[in-house]
Amino acid sequence: MAAAAVNNRSFTLNFSFLCVLVFMTALATAGPVVKKEYQCEEIYIVGEGETLQTISEKCNAPFILFDNPHIQDTDDIYEGVPLKITYQR
Known part of the structure; x- marks a missing residue:
């Protein structure tokens, strides 16, 4: 019975090692995570077809x-409407 417990533990350790190895390989081969920087003016003019x-x-x-109390409904957006933009950094 002791041999079965050792084999079971050995399998668990090998499986855990394999999972970590696969995860580390995936991290190493993945491209860098790049946060996009969006540059919008503080006052944005809505363009055609934008929502x-x-x-x-x-x-x-x-x-x-929240930044534009003059907009009561999302349907109030149409081309040419000025919007105040506060973007997240």
Whole structure:
């Protein structure tokens, strides 16, 4: 019975080592994580076909509605509307 426990423990250690090895290999071969820097002016003019979602992603500005109390509804966005942009750093 002792031999079975040793073999089981050996298998567990080998499996754990293999998992760590695979994880480290994946980290080593993955490209660097690059945070995109978005440069939007403090006052942004909405372009044709843009939505709050696309502008938020483009400018890294998740709080557009909070910064622009003149927008009552997401449907109030159309081309030419000025928006105050506060982007996250």
